[in-house]
Amino acid sequence: MLWAALLPEAHRSPDSPRTDALLGLAVWCLQFTPRVAIEGSAVLMEVEGSERLFGGKRALAAQVREESAGLGVAFLAWAPTSLAALALARCGVRNGFAQPLPVLLDALPLESLAAVAAHAPMLKRLGCTTLGQVRALPRGGLSRRFDKELLVALDQAYGLRPSAYAWVALPEQFHARLELMSRVEHAPAILFGARRLLLQLCAWLAARRCGVTAFTLRWCHDAMRSKTAGDGGELTIRTAEPTRSIENLARLLAENLAKVQLFAPVGDLELLAVDVRAFEAPTASLLPDSQEDGESLALVLERIAARLGPERVLRPVPQEDHRLEWAVHWQAASVPMSRNRAGVPAVPYALPQPSFVLPQSLPLAVQANRPLYQGTLQLLSGPHRIEGGWWHRLSDETGTHAQTVVRDYWVALSAHAGVLWIYQTRLANEDTAWFLHGIFA
Template sequence: MLWAALLPEAPPPPNPPRTEALQGLAVWCLQFTPRVAVLEAAVLMEVEGSERLFGGRRALAAQVRTESAALGVAFLAWAPTSLAALALARCGVRNGFAQPLAVLLDALPLASLAAVAAHAPMLARLGCTTLGQVRALPRGGLSRRFDKELLVALDQAYGLRPCAHAWVALPEQFHARLELMSRVEHAPAILFGARRLLLQLCGWLAARRCGVTAVTLRWCHDAMRSKTAGDGGELTIRTAEPTRSVEHLARLLAENLAKVQLLAPVGDLELLAVEVRAFEAPTASLLPDSQQDGESLALVLERIAARLGPQRVLRPVLQEDHRLEWTVHWQPAPAPLPRKSAATSPAPYTLPQPSFVLLQPLPLAVQDHRPLYQGLLQLLSGPHRVEGGWWHRLSDETGTHAQTVVRDYWVALSAHAGVLWIYQTRLADEDTAWFLHGMFA
């Protein structure tokens, strides 16, 4: 078995460890294994069955050590049993596989196991200062003089008896809270504490195999505030695609916090996952990815939109429409992309599509029922009828109008302008007319 014990930084002696910190650390550990437990102000997790999913034992240990340090973990130890890992972490010993487990545990002090530390004064009068000296005492005398928890804890730590734990359940919704070490008066300084909450959020998302598209950060003002400051404030950030990248969310949050002015010092933070969606992890490939070392275009657009405003950065979105001018529309870059319907699919175009499309079709003159554009046009291919748009209505000052079109498209040749994309209207309420809609490169 492979157990890890994570001990957060201990508060000052009169204060007990905070339950929120232990629970948040346990939720973060659930991304590595479902076998996570909270015991004696520490978090234990068994990763024997999932270490291969993270690249092996060494890669998993390096990842846990690096990321847990940002969550305030002061001591981390690995051992074959849960109580052994906890005892080694309390004594600052990281690797419980460097020597035989019995040799390592025998040298630990009595305080390393809670069940043994409860009887430390009497054991000290018997001349015992280490776990090995306690094990050397007659078991019959230990069972009669001390409670059974002492022998049970020793057997479980040395692997002689199984140990049962109450596993932490993965919450359905994410809501984490953090009390800051000191009061913060400037909004950008909130990011230091918010990053710890983002790490917990991304661990929860990884355990649920999901990503987030909207996150809300709330802050509570200090109790010694003015009445006009209010209880606090909140900030919601959105992404176009589901993500669980800590760095990406932290950058977006930093851009938004730079524009916030606090009305009073802040003492507490809360983080909520507002919109959670299914997340498809990128497929591993043997070939190197050109975007592995850089930032993708979607992340850059979201960061610029957070700085300039969502309406100032737009991105094109394809639509399933037969009308050429409605196949693409522009929306704010941070807005989620519309979901594609499985029942519909874009109709294939048998006619070549132009390389350049005019924003507004250009009316063409007609001579002897033939369209003109820098001379008479020669019709090469067509007609290809496009009809639809009755479902699409736009409102303006004059009312609501349907965008119904009935057109016959042609590929035409101009002696001076080259190959053109033109159409002829066929609406009943207006005269037949020719328009230039696009050009071929």
């Protein structure tokens, strides 16, 4: 499993209460995975099932680290279990995969796990200062002297017992609040705090596969204000089309805030999504959708070759050759398709063909004249004899060699590997041998 623990700077203590900031951070995490939970002072998310959608573990970790910094996340850690990630985040250790998990956790202090920190005074009198020392104590004595939560938390952190959480549900409507760290007297300065709310809004929109065409930013004046200043103000921003681009929304908000005059210092902000609509995000695929653009495959390949270089875009070209390794060769997509003497594209040989061909034939062991591959193979179909290649010569340091082959191909069944494409050599100057050449899907 792959767990991430996100810990804001203001909530480093294990017993910090659940706040609007944690709820906003949890909503932001829902764009990556539906398995998001609030545990004490941190937000946990499990991304094992969705990491490929974001380009793999490294790309996902880099995106979470970069974007979460704008939400006030000061401590971020990754680990195979949820409580291990939380403990590592509290101690400032980011990577829970650098060493075996027990080695990392054993060195952490008692305060890294809330269930252990609750009994820290007693455990310290017993001579325990790390999780490893607590874990080394007899389990029977721990269960009798302390509550069961201590052993449960240790087992869950070390991966010996599964963890259960109440997952955060994605709200139907977006409404987020933020208390500013200091009072703001000029409207453009509100953008720093409003951008954090916009990050939450864009993540909520991404999780709902929607875009926003109108949102409202409200601000509340400080309690120590004049009576004529009022409670606060609001500003509604509208866009021409649905969007969830943080840069676009922040730019529009900055332009409008530049025209606003505050009548009193501002201490709190609210952001509401007024008009939400279905939104199809631009595809991140290298290949454009030919059905929408009305382009043929040839035109698409030409454009991709222009971007990446002609030597990087290849296409397979069938050849009139019975030898499987020479039946297809790859050429640049910009080169016209080669044709045979009859003026029509070459077609592959009509015998059974495997879905996957090995780069090099794999020699097979033989027992009692029967080929072996993860057990004895059962020959289903064959032999299909292929003979030729005398006209095909390759030169190397030792001279010129003909690529002549005489093979009997068989369709074979392996109890563990499935249907295989194997052959037996038949050249007079070679020893008879069996080889694996391909695998049927």
